[in-house]
Amino acid sequence: MDKLQAIVDQYQKVPGGLIEAFHAVQDEYAYIPEEALRRLAKAFEVPLARAYGIASFYSYLSLKPRGQYIIRICKSAPCHVKGAAEVVKTLEEELAIRMGETTPDQLFTLEFTECVGVCAETPVITINGEPYGDLTSAKVKEILAQYRQPQ
Amino acid sequence: MREEKRISLKHYGLIDPDQIEDYLEHGGYQSLQKALSQPPAAIVQAVKDAGLRGRGGAGFKAGIKWGFTLQTPAEQKYIICNADEGEPGTFKDRLIMEGDPHLVLEGMAIAGYAVGASKGYIYCRGEYPYIVKRLKRAIEQAREKGLLGTNRFESNFSFDVEVRMGAGAYICGEETALIESLEGKRGEPRSKPPFPGVAGLWGKPTVVNNVETLAAVPWIIEHGATAYQQIGASRYPGTKIFTLTGDVARKGFCEVPTDVTLRELVYDFGGGVAGGKKLQAVQVGGTSGAFLPESLLDTPADLDSMAAVGGTLGSGAVLVVDETRDLVDLAVTIASFFKHESCGKCTPCREGTFQLHRLLEKISRGQGSRQDLETLERLMWIMTQASFCGLGHTAPTPILTMLQYFPDPFNNRVNSQAG
Numbered sequence: 001m002d003k004l005q006a007i008v009d010q011y012q013k014v015p016g017g018l019i020e021a022f023h024a025v026q027d028e029y030a031y032i033p034e035e036a037l038r039r040l041a042k043a044f045e046v047p048l049a050r051a052y053g054i055a056s057f058y059s060y061l062s063l064k065p066r067g068q069y070i071i072r073i074c075k076s077a078p079c080h081v082k083g084a085a086e087v088v089k090t091l092e093e094e095l096a097i098r099m100g101e102t103t104p105d106q107l108f109t110l111e112f113t114e115c116v117g118v119c120a121e122t123p124v125i126t127i128n129g130e131p132y133g134d135l136t137s138a139k140v141k142e143i144l145a146q147y148r149q150p151q
Numbered sequence: 152m153r154e155e156k157r158i159s160l161k162h163y164g165l166i167d168p169d170q171i172e173d174y175l176e177h178g179g180y181q182s183l184q185k186a187l188s189q190p191p192a193a194i195v196q197a198v199k200d201a202g203l204r205g206r207g208g209a210g211f212k213a214g215i216k217w218g219f220t221l222q223t224p225a226e227q228k229y230i231i232c233n234a235d236e237g238e239p240g241t242f243k244d245r246l247i248m249e250g251d252p253h254l255v256l257e258g259m260a261i262a263g264y265a266v267g268a269s270k271g272y273i274y275c276r277g278e279y280p281y282i283v284k285r286l287k288r289a290i291e292q293a294r295e296k297g298l299l300g301t302n303r304f305e306s307n308f309s310f311d312v313e314v315r316m317g318a319g320a321y322i323c324g325e326e327t328a329l330i331e332s333l334e335g336k337r338g339e340p341r342s343k344p345p346f347p348g349v350a351g352l353w354g355k356p357t358v359v360n361n362v363e364t365l366a367a368v369p370w371i372i373e374h375g376a377t378a379y380q381q382i383g384a385s386r387y388p389g390t391k392i393f394t395l396t397g398d399v400a401r402k403g404f405c406e407v408p409t410d411v412t413l414r415e416l417v418y419d420f421g422g423g424v425a426g427g428k429k430l431q432a433v434q435v436g437g438t439s440g441a442f443l444p445e446s447l448l449d450t451p452a453d454l455d456s457m458a459a460v461g462g463t464l465g466s467g468a469v470l471v472v473d474e475t476r477d478l479v480d481l482a483v484t485i486a487s488f489f490k491h492e493s494c495g496k497c498t499p500c501r502e503g504t505f506q507l508h509r510l511l512e513k514i515s516r517g518q519g520s521r522q523d524l525e526t527l528e529r530l531m532w533i534m535t536q537a538s539f540c541g542l543g544h545t546a547p548t549p550i551l552t553m554l555q556y557f558p559d560p561f562n563n564r565v566n567s568q569a570g
């Protein structure tokens with residue numbers, strides 16, 4: 001894992017940089033593999049259990065493998081009243097998986113999130129951090145189609 | 152009809168946020184230059200005189216906070232810009248950073264000069280990766296112009312800024328949890344005192360201010376404390392950005408003097424309730440804010456007026472709820488938020504938020520009893536009294552105010568059940 005070494009090298013000297021390093025790992029692998037957790041724990045001189053405790057504290061970080069595109073659905077109150085449940089239903093049906101799962105082709109993962117700060121365009125999802133708002137079932141299908149196209 | 156007054160959003164949509172030249176042409180970094188020609192204590196005094204209070208929710212006087220840090224001798228001090236913005240329904244800090252990143256950097260640099268800090272951190276929530284990029288670009292440009300980093304303005308003051316990304320934990324908006332997170336740890340709050348102003352990041356004196364607070368500072372330096380003090384409510388002067396969400400005709404935002412009323416926000420700026428429906432409630436301050444009825448809409452939205460009616464100003468998020476919405480269902484959603492976001496450090500909040508959610512869900516399903524409602528109220532009282540930090544103290548606010556102002560939906564749901 002050369003990429004991992006590059007991340008370790010980049011962040012090791014940054015005070016308090018462990019969480020930044022976790023972000024970098026996740027940008028690369030879509031989650032934090034055990035190997036990365038071990039290497040970072042060592043580099044930052046914290047016990048593995050502590051590193052695990054930190055990674056698992058933050059909902060943006062995942063210790064479970066995920067798909068290439070992580071779709072997060074906002075379930076906070078403003079999105080909830082504006083039909084987040086409908087968006088969940090469409091996504092689950094279209095991808096034939098349930099919330100929390102990853103499609104068998106490893107393309108999509110569905111997760112809940114709390115507010116992503118795009119609350120004038122409710123309901124909202126993000127795909128790899130990119131927000132999409134004012135969603136309807138039709139719009140969700142269009143967006144998925146874009147991501148399904150081989151790039 | 153109320154008019155907007157833009158201070159923190161003064162350049163929003165008017166300049167290219169990715170071009171420092173544009174900011175400079177609009178008078179950018181002039182306030183910093185002006186500040187550097189005065190002694191630091193004079194800057195702290197100006198912020199005090201302006202009456203600027205924190206826009207992150209607690210409303211602490213910024214000048215007083217800066218004064219503590221100025222007076223605490225230390226080789227290293229820090230400025231932290233709190234850009235965690237986790238309160239659902241809130242996106243004001245995003246607007247500021249998106250539209251005018253240099254304004255935030257300038258505010259931080261002025262704060263740094265005033266208290267004697269040479270290093271600043273922006274703790275930006277992980278949900279805003281596109282903002283993090285923009286901020287980093289702005290910092291690069293400011294360094295190239297010699298405005299940040301070493302040797303600036305031929306003065307011997309130097310100030311640099313680093314951006315750190317949060318990772319999806321609401322509690323990290325609380326200033327001491329934020330500091331823990333910046334240090335690379337779990338974001339669990341510390342006990343106060345000591346306050347960050349005296350012992351914060353890596354034990355050093357640290358000013359933590361919200362984005363919107365810092366974004367008001369250049370204006371105050373440019374126009375003077377008196378000019379700022381005269382805007383809006385006298386005890387909470389200046390402007391505030393409100394974000395309008397939910398069942399409002401025009402979702403969006405406005406920056407207005409702080410004596411604006413809730414009615415003006417919902418009807419003048421928001422265009423009233425969407426679809427010609429009737430208003431049921433407004434929740435002011437974000438998900439930890441109070442639910443208020445139509446009869447309180449003429450209350451000014453400033454911090455003290457809101458507190459006087461048992462409400463909150465909080466982040467300035469205004470959620471409009473129309474007559475068709477099921478408040479019990481909304482209560483379950485809100486309780487689920489706090490259950491998820493409780494950091495787990497203290498029992499009243501860890502267990503309290505869990506039980507709150509469980510009981511409300513039970514009531515929502517029509518399986519709750521009168522006894523459950525009573526347990527709920529007792530539980531919430533304990534949480535407000537015994538929790539370790541603000542999350543546990545305020546998590547009950549939305550539910551308590553729902554029960555106070557809108558008891559019927561809850562009573563009806565439990566009355567259908569014997570026992």
Ligand SMILES: Cc1cc2nc3c(=O)[nH]c(=O)nc-3n(C[C@H](O)[C@H](O)[C@H](O)COP(=O)(O)O)c2cc1C
Nearest residue numbers: 205206207233236237324325326360361364541542
């Ligand atoms: C649970 C909790 C969450 C908070 N979230 C934020 C936040 O997202 N942004 C913020 O500026 N302040 C937040 N605060 C308030 C901060 O602790 C702190 O008071 C604030 O950053 C100080 O800046 P100000 O005086 O400029 O408002 C939160 C407080 C609590 C208890």
Ligand code: SF4
Nearest residue numbers: 495496497500540543
């Ligand atoms: S009140 Fe809640 S969020 Fe605050 S320390 Fe206790 S468990 Fe953590």
Ligand code: FES
Nearest residue numbers: 074079115116119
């Ligand atoms: S509430 Fe869903 S994006 Fe803010």
